[in-house]
Amino acid sequence: MATAVAVAAPSGAAQTVHGARLAPDAPGVVEAGLRLRHLDGVKRVLMIGAHPDDEDTALLAALARGQGVETAYLSLTRGDGGQNLIGPELGEGLGVIRTGELEAARRVDGGRQFFTRAYDYGFSKSADEAFRHWPRDEVLRDIVWVIRTFRPQVIVSVWTGTRRDGHGQHQASGILATEAFEVAADPSAYPEQAALDAPAWRADKLYHSVRFTNDPAPLAVPTGRLDPLLGRSHFQVAMESRSQHRSQDMGVPQRPGPRTSGLRLVGSHVGALGEGSPLFEGVDTTLTGWVERLGGTELAAAAAPALDRYRAAVSEAAEALDVLHPERAALPLARALLALRDAVGAAPGDSPARAALEERLDQAERAFLAVASIEVDARSDDDLVVPGQTVHTRTLVWNGGGLGVRTRVYPRLRGAHPVGGDARPRSDDEVHAWRDVAPGELAEVEGVWRLDARAPASVPYYLRS
Numbered sequence: 001m002a003t004a005v006a007v008a009a010p011s012g013a014a015q016t017v018h019g020a021r022l023a024p025d026a027p028g029v030v031e032a033g034l035r036l037r038h039l040d041g042v043k044r045v046l047m048i049g050a051h052p053d054d055e056d057t058a059l060l061a062a063l064a065r066g067q068g069v070e071t072a073y074l075s076l077t078r079g080d081g082g083q084n085l086i087g088p089e090l091g092e093g094l095g096v097i098r099t100g101e102l103e104a105a106r107r108v109d110g111g112r113q114f115f116t117r118a119y120d121y122g123f124s125k126s127a128d129e130a131f132r133h134w135p136r137d138e139v140l141r142d143i144v145w146v147i148r149t150f151r152p153q154v155i156v157s158v159w160t161g162t163r164r165d166g167h168g169q170h171q172a173s174g175i176l177a178t179e180a181f182e183v184a185a186d187p188s189a190y191p192e193q194a195a196l197d198a199p200a201w202r203a204d205k206l207y208h209s210v211r212f213t214n215d216p217a218p219l220a221v222p223t224g225r226l227d228p229l230l231g232r233s234h235f236q237v238a239m240e241s242r243s244q245h246r247s248q249d250m251g252v253p254q255r256p257g258p259r260t261s262g263l264r265l266v267g268s269h270v271g272a273l274g275e276g277s278p279l280f281e282g283v284d285t286t287l288t289g290w291v292e293r294l295g296g297t298e299l300a301a302a303a304a305p306a307l308d309r310y311r312a313a314v315s316e317a318a319e320a321l322d323v324l325h326p327e328r329a330a331l332p333l334a335r336a337l338l339a340l341r342d343a344v345g346a347a348p349g350d351s352p353a354r355a356a357l358e359e360r361l362d363q364a365e366r367a368f369l370a371v372a373s374i375e376v377d378a379r380s381d382d383d384l385v386v387p388g389q390t391v392h393t394r395t396l397v398w399n400g401g402g403l404g405v406r407t408r409v410y411p412r413l414r415g416a417h418p419v420g421g422d423a424r425p426r427s428d429d430e431v432h433a434w435r436d437v438a439p440g441e442l443a444e445v446e447g448v449w450r451l452d453a454r455a456p457a458s459v460p461y462y463l464r465s
Helices: 029-036 057-066 092-109 127-133 136-150 168-183 191-196 234-242 287-295 297-320 326-346 352-371
Strands: 002-008 014-018 044-049 070-075 112-115 154-157 205-209 219-222 260-268 374-380 390-399 404-410 422-425 435-437 442-450
Touching: 029 297, 029 326, 029 352, 044 057, 044 136, 044 168, 057 070, 057 092, 057 219, 057 234, 057 260, 070 092, 070 136, 092 112, 092 234, 112 136, 127 168, 136 168, 136 191, 154 168, 168 205, 168 260, 287 297, 287 352, 297 326, 297 352, 326 352, 352 374, 390 404, 404 442, 435 442
Parallel strands: 044 070, 044 154, 070 112, 154 205
Antiparallel strands: 002 014, 002 404, 205 260, 219 260, 374 390, 390 442, 404 435, 422 442
């Protein structure tokens, strides 16, 4: 079941947000400010390492929280072969725990989390030994898949792929990351992925971290600057993220002061650049450029006027955001949403460019709800369901701000849903009638979900073929 929320902006204009879903702690000026940082342009960075806790959380936090970069960490393993200081679980059981720890860390530093099928079997002395245990081509295929679906402009490898990395799995991770940087751009490599909406993707730049070396850093990314929105530096946020790895006893203090993360450029598809080239030097990070890359020059030209209006409105919203009155950014964000929907309408219905614009639309809608101090929370009466089962749901819409809000229930979700099925409200009146939610009030809508009888069952990652 989808819920639409219409918000009356101060000028009397209204904006409708469909199917929005925010975390329980989302409303507020901090969340609004962080979301606004992500709306102007497109910047994506994928970090690749061997294990949970290999990642440079300070760099991830500085990029995601401070610079509005869409970040992700690809851990080749789930840390199944490590130690466990909080319980008896080892092997697959420990892998489940460490998977949860990584996901918790990403919720703090703002990144996404990916994995490959590689199993952490324990310590090894060399990459050759690691590749005797790992199906090299299959792990490379998984890395290429993540690159092609996440579509980063920049890849950061935690490891260099040399003996100085120590652990053989670290060395293998660096070797595979470097290979994948080139292979992902080759349409003849793993061509079956293109049929699954993962065509060849050319990342623009490849960096190696110098975090575990004594080498000087050609590029030093500041991570210790105080963020006025967060009241902490991104390094301090990163240490909170780091402390989520409880099974590895990685709780650390959140020390203040200047910090940097060091990188070295080792590969470029955007011309000859120095080792200290800034992350996005030579990279087109405009939303129009992104649409052109995914959909061609003709589509970019058609969408450009709408995207220009969108960008101007986002800039106005950022300037209007007030710490005590975040709703002042609602009207320019409403204009941004209208412009973005015009851009979506210019894109073919089943194209990567349209999907990218719809993803940005979702981000902008969430920012809109944040500045309007509206929380949408959906819950079900059962956390374990089977195909064909009926599930009762309850959707809460809390108008925590000062703008007028109206809600309406739609009987179907917008877009594809992984389990399929139908939703119906408790009465037909709830489908057709808008309901006013005054400032400070909470609206509640109950409904029923019936899962598709053909929906596939969930399978633990370690049992998937």
